[in-house]
Amino acid sequence: MNKKYIGYCGIYCENCAVKVKVEPASKILYAEMKKAGFEEIMHLLPDGDRFWSFIEGMAVHGVCASCKEGGGNPECAVRICAKEKNIEICASCESYPCEKFAELFKGYPLLPHDNSIFREKGMEAWSKLQEERKKRGFTYADEK
Ligand code: SF4
Numbered sequence: 178m179n180k181k182y183i184g185y186c187g188i189y190c191e192n193c194a195v196k197v198k199v200e201p202a203s204k205i206l207y208a209e210m211k212k213a214g215f216e217e218i219m220h221l222l223p224d225g226d227r228f229w230s231f232i233e234g235m236a237v238h239g240v241c242a243s244c245k246e247g248g249g250n251p252e253c254a255v256r257i258c259a260k261e262k263n264i265e266i267c268a269s270c271e272s273y274p275c276e277k278f279a280e281l282f283k284g285y286p287l288l289p290h291d292n293s294i295f296r297e298k299g300m301e302a303w304s305k306l307q308e309e310r311k312k313r314g315f316t317y318a319d320e321k
Pocket residue numbers: 184185186187188244245248249250253254255256281
């Protein structure tokens with residue numbers, strides 16, 4: 178497991194729908210549109226240039242860097258706090274789960290379970306769980 182994909186909150190970036198579904202889909206759409214010659218006519222379509230720049234950026238440069246590399250919400254309070262405390266993953270923080278997790282738990286209902294695995298069984302068990310999910314094409318969005 179590449180640790181740079183472990184979000185401070187305990188989300189594993191490799192299992193995010195953006196990475197698993199949206200980015201690959203954008204590559205297919207971009208390639209098909211390019212093959213069909215859309216690049217030359219996009220400026221004729223409403224907001225065509227903006228769309229082309231968006232889809233090209235997504236397909237060529239990727240949608241999101243990982244949490245640890247600055248992707249996601251730049252104002253994420255969890256990340257700001259964890260960085261200030263020099264904590265790699267909040268599950269290892271003595272204040273976990275702090276009040277900053279209330280909203281995150283609503284959006285990611287598996288997160289309390291996953292972070293409990295980390296706290297009770299350690300990084301190895303947590304990594305095994307995430308890698309097993311990755312192999313079967315899981316995304317957090319599927320569990321909402
Ligand atoms: S940016 Fe915030 S919510 Fe997103 S993975 Fe990182 S810590 Fe979690």
